[in-house]
Amino acid sequence: MAQKPGHSRLYAGTELRALRLSQGLGQAAMAARLGLSVSYLSQLENDNRPLTAPIAARLAKLFPLDWSDGRAAAARREAALKAVFDDPLFDDLERSSRMARAMEQQPALAELLIRLHTAWRDTHRQRQIADEALSSGVPGATRLPWEEIRDWFHEAGNYIDPLDRAAEALAGTLGPLPAGEARLAAFLKERNGVELREMEEGEGEGVLRRFEAARGLLLLGRGLPPETRRFMIAHQIGAQNLADELASVLDRAALPSPEGRRLLTAGLLNYAAAALLMPYGPFRRAARAMRHDIDRLCQRFQTSFEQTCHRLSTLQRPGERGIPFFFCRVDMAGNITKRHSATRLQFARFGGACPLWIVHEAVAIPDRVLVQLAETPDGVRYVSMAKGLVKPSGSYARPPRRYAVALGCEAAHAQEFIYADGIDTAKRGTPIGISCRLCPRTGCDQRAFPPSDRPIAVDPNLREFVPYRVL
Structure with missing residues (x-):
């Protein structure tokens, strides 16, 4: 051999x-x-x-x-x-x-x-970006600030070393893990002079958190789940205590627009909040010991399912890397609203994901974990887990937010991923692509568009599931 x-x-x-x-x-x-x-x-x-x-x-x-x-x-x-x-x-x-x-x-x-090899992969990725920009219908269009920040995190590997290490050190001053809401609130009050209060009935409709610096108040919306409340407090602790690290990262990012800088600030503070509640070393050790069982990790760190999935995708510290995961969040319309991949799987920058991917089914079936063995056109197999989630709105007059999160890794890591148990990774998986415009597969019955770099043939006398053949 x-x-x-x-x-x-x-x-x-x-x-x-x-x-x-x-x-x-x-x-x-x-x-x-x-x-x-x-x-x-x-x-x-x-x-x-x-x-x-x-x-x-x-x-x-x-x-x-x-x-x-x-x-x-x-x-x-x-x-x-x-x-x-x-x-x-x-x-x-x-x-x-x-x-x-x-x-x-x-x-x-x-x-x-x-x-x-890295240069070849980067060139291939740039071709994907160019193809997707053409498919978006606005060739040469400038990236929106939201897309700019999304790409910034992706290019950073979804791991921000100075902020992550500073948050881990700060977590060490909070005492044993996990730090409950009372301990987090006491720390914020004693260290930073900021008091935690809940908004009054009818105050701040649709507002999750509001910080009033002049009054030294952090106001949280009514009816937030405990995991969300802890995350909001951790966000404020990061803003108050990690300002130097935050400014350093922002300065190096050198973003061209004020909107982009503000969006990156919010994103970095969310990153710091996750790193504070799930400090790198303890979280990585627990994840490995539990074989990345997300429900068990949620219980251990008192975090939500989405927060825990997202944190697993950030474990890319040099010398202490976790499993390379991809992570995304998909809404009811199939839009990818969060995405990152430390694997060879790269998400489409425009449009939705492949309809054969299990995450779309998970959106319609909340609170149930679905697993899938999938194979991309380059022959790489992935084991992915997807779960539909519902975020309550707190009012009958406001519909709840429904979406699904997905987390996956290459089949080579299946032994360390509990969701791969019972899956024969040697078998061929469900054939998925990045997006229809980039997928070279010729026999897919669920194509929405032909590939952007391949000609098609249409026979008026022949009708199959897809009304054209990819040549």
Whole structure:
């Protein structure tokens, strides 16, 4: 069986040599510290021999800070190289043991391949954006501020490191997790002089929260679920205590419009609120231990189903990454109102998602979890979970908001995703696409539009489910 690069042995000559030079050591001195011969060390540094576990342990003990960085770089390269060769683009490539050894022994070559593959994926994504802009009917149109911020979060990987770390540190001052509403409100009052009150009957129709800085009041709408109330308080705690981190991120974003800056501010404060209620380290550990069981995580952190799904999609801290998930929220009309993907699946920027995706069925069936094994045109299989949710309006005169959230990962991570239990990921999944205008499938009975880059043929004497054939 063909061998994929980067799974069995670790060649870390570049990192080992860089470590020795950073310590100001010659080969003889370094070899003596490690209990090795100079020739053995030379073979390691030239990637003629792999690094053994005992030597790696010795390096970690002697140089705990500096060597951890080297190991992290090697581990990152190994994971990135695996992602490259897992791309269906290389399915017909014969992967020999000689290729595997070349990738292991030549880190610079491996890095070059990773960069080339990343550039190819980025070019492909840009083509999708161009196609979708054409399909929107407004070629060359400037992005709206809302789209600008949505794309900003996507390009940031949906992980904002300085804000996430600052919120995690702030959460540590609140005491044991989860911090209940009373503790959050007391913190806001004692630390920031802001008092929490509920709006009076009939006050602020349709308003969820209002902050009155002059009076030092945070007013919450009546009838909000407990999870929403805690989130609103956490939002205000972030605004009061993470101003420096927030300003730093905003300045680096350099957004062209005032509306975009205000929208990003709101989005970053929502991000900070989630990071405060679900601090990165504890949340990531709990998610792994519970195999990403969202209901159990909701109970553990006293958060809503949507809040928990969204937080799972942000676990992209370097060196402590979670499972790469995609996450989205879809309304009753099929519009994607929230979206992010750390996987190879990319959502359409315009229009709705593929009608064969289970999330559309979930909208119509609230409070029931649906699962699906799906396969995109590039041959990648995904396991996804979708659940329909209803947000009460608090009044018969105002219809409740109905939508569905979906969370999924590539089938390779199925063992860590409880919703994949009972699914045979080796089988072919439901054939889904990004959107009809971008989907190359020729035999789909639920096409709404032909693909934008393929010709069609229409036969007036033949009528099938779709009134044209994709050529």
